[in-house]
Amino acid sequence: MILEVAVLQVKAGLADEFERNFKKAQAIISSMNGYISHELQKCIEEDQKYILLVKWETLQAHTEGFRGSDAYLEWKSLLHHFYDPFPTVEHYEAVDLS
Known part of the structure; x- marks a missing residue:
């Protein structure tokens, strides 16, 4: 399992519209082969900042x-125009600590 992590900085004043569009967009990502789950979380300290966490079966699935x-x-058409700057996306895998 791979965890995609994207920090999303939404342009000022567009958070509500971004969240409405994300509700539509989540149906797209959740229908993809290799998709497992996702979460969108809003930053408490910076109300225009979000983190998107998506679990994929493989890196290639994403x-x-x-x-x-x-x-x-x-x-892209639903979401990418909200970001400034464009998000950095990273991928993580679990560390075996046993």
Whole structure:
């Protein structure tokens, strides 16, 4: 399992519209092959800042499957115009501590 982490800085005054669009966009990502789950959380200290956490079966499910799909174009049109700066996206895997 891979965890995608994106810090989303939404332009001032657009948080409510962003959240409405995200409600639509989450249906897109959740329908993708290799998708497991996601969470969108809002920062307490900075009300225009969010973190998106998405669990994928593999890195390729996100980077090739989702980002290479026609559905990603719809995702982009719903969400990408809200960000300034454009988010940094990183991928993490669990550390075996046993």
